[in-house]
Amino acid sequence: MKKPERRQSMAERRPSVSVIPHLAGLEKPQDHSLKLDHCDVLILGTGLSESILAAALSWQGVEVLHIDGQPYYGDHSSTLTVDQMKKWSSEVNQGKIKHFKDAQVYIPGGKSTNKFNSKDYGIDLSPKVMFAKSDLLSLLVQSRVYKYLEFQSLSSFHVFENDNFSKNISSTSTKGDIFTDQSLSLVTKRYLMKFLKFVLQDNNDESKLKIIKENANTSIEDFLSKTYKLDTPQINELIFSIGLCNKPNIKTPEALLKIKRFLVSFDVYGNFPVMVSKYGGPGEISQGFCRSAAVAGTTYKLDTSIIDFDPESKVAKFNDGSAVKVNEKIVISPTQIPKFLNTEYQDLISSKNLPVYNITRLISIVKRDCSEWLSEHESSAVVVFPPFSLPTENAEAVQVIIQSGNSGVCPVGQSIWYSHTTEQNVDKAKDDLQAAFEKMEASILRESSTADLEDVLDEKDFIMSAQGTPVLVNSFKLGKSLQNFVPKDKLEIVCKIGYVQETLIDPSLSNILNASESNNISLADCKDSQDIIFTNMPTSELSYDGVVSDCKLLYSRITGTDDDFFDVDFEDDDEDDEYSSKTGNQARGSVPTASGMNHNDNDNAIADSDDDEDHHEPFGADEMEL
Amino acid sequence: MSEAAERFAQFKLVLLGESAVGKSSIVHRFVKNTFDNMRESTIGAAFLTQSVHLAESNTTVKFEIWDTAGQERYKSLAPMYYRNANAALCVYDITSRSSFSKAQDWIKELKKQAPEGIVICLVGNKVDLKDEREVDEQEVAEYVEELNQEQSSAGAPAGKVILAECSAKSGDGVLETFNVIARALPVEDAVGGARNRQLRNKRSSGVDLSRGRQQQQSQAASSCC
16 A cells, blocks of 8 residues: 555666675674564565565565574475474474364384385475466576476376276377277267367357356366266366366366366477476475575575564564564465464454365375386376265365375385375365275285286186287286285385365465455455565465465565566576586577566466467367377 | 587585675686675576586586575575585685684584585685684694594595685685586596486486477467467
């Protein structure tokens, strides 16, 4: 409201700023208490949104002080070692970490039988995968934060159905064969083709708009079966594996956007729709943005929390004994809310009647590389259990990200299974996750177990092919035995971690994508002081969708607009030139810079409805053959 | 591009040390051969790169240099900073005793956080201010000696703490320091690695976003119809 004019950008301020080094003369390095007397914006919590915000603000010349109550980066989306995870869990159960509950850590065996090095693991509290065409990816490139990170492709998506896993995408997939069952009838193929063309059509196309409007309240399941006459297997694949939706009754417009983001992400960087960052997901990306923010002048101090804020004098006091005048706003992550603001926060939630959503997670670290589920040369995969596919009659999908040792999150030969569900009944959710774990356990044991098959099959079941290799004739016997397979082996487990996270963000992300003062706490005014802004907990989304939009809401609230969000010209900075010689670091004018990036890309991948013409269609409907 | 016999190796080097000892100045002298008395405390958006050529093995060693960006001030360096670091330049100011003891703390921190086998170079900056010297060369040498012995008696991989002094202001010793580090690095293991990262990526299904970006743009340009 009373926001002054836009501050000059960092680049504009640089010439004058550079005369006096930031904090010069004030600091005794590695000090235990903060040695600065003011900042423009104080951010509490180094989660992903908050870290992107810190970087965005400081590159526009805003002086940011960024602190975290924990001794590590990432806050509610951190990447932790096993030991950190144990400590975190006990703090959750003691009520010290808000918005998480029911934390359990199970480490089987004694120290002698279950030996592992805690530091070899990077466990994400809020694991996510990134679509190749998405706003976060564009931002990573535009901000150059991607240079601090390594990305790996993910092309294997498995759907659990009829007690079995089918795989619909792999690194060898081509545009035509994203569907498991290649023996589809001609009619089905034609309808499928028609549907995919429809999805990929320009969202502003009048005929498409009309159909979307007509089906605004139709569930995607009905839409696919009625309008496109598709059968359950294809419908399930489209909704749960390609669309990564949680429920079959998701409204058509939302589901269509989700299906589309998958299709347009294919072939952007290669034959895969999704990527993961190495060594950890949001926790790693937060660190990257914090580093970017630090380069632009943000001051960082971990293991520090606020103990008082006076709305009149705008002075914040910290538990290290220091005090800082905050010129503009304080941004507070829900896990970092100080005692003196607790009531304020709760009142805000109840006055707006904001529903709280549960996300239940089960993370299992297993001593298997799970290569059976991974595409060649890859180290991550997604497994989806559609609704009612588990013995627990799960009402919502269970989504699992599998990451093996080569993704840097655990030792080679092991893997981490991150499963979660948005089932709101927490007890039910835990049962669903455990059931999904058991299905995966049984599957990995039987797929990797060759010894047991020998007991089932005898020589008569094989014939020799012309090349002299044995061919199985009695597949019925094999299939039956696999259905009733009782593993002799046991899956060795390093540890299992379960917890429940709360968020005020609807699983459909509707209150980020159509945020208002009445549905999103970040836009709501705090009674105590208009200078206090609360952020949101991570969403239940498997992808990073919503993160950048969420961040822009915060940015706009602080600066008045998001027009200059990361509008930074990095031209003068070093471009990693592979063949630079001794003097090769100068003279590089032609490098594509942030200003050359397509700003439309910043619109949320789900939300965007008008950017079709600016982009190629990697998954071109016209070339598509089924 | 390059002559057939010339070899490339790329390494990540991280800076450490108390604020205001001249970490960034050393890098600026090395990379841009300039010195700015009143430098801002940060450099660049990502990291700087500079290469040295080792004539004896006809190898170009390229350093990817990560600055602390001020995150060292309150000990807030992220795990990402140390990850895959091949070398660390631990800087103190020869005119400040306390900066030398802080440098020793940073070496302890490195032993905890950094990958095994990292090459550590302990470098005293500001030798142009000889008259104000507070840190005795002999004392530093003894400390490093002790450190290296400790390391070898602990059975750890060959301890490689290198000792150097320089002046970012005059430029004395800067290039030499990086040359010594380059020679101490496992160049043989990393040869071919001007494209290390890409090779690594290829093996582990890594995605090169900078390449994708160009590709993305050219595709967008050609298929906009």
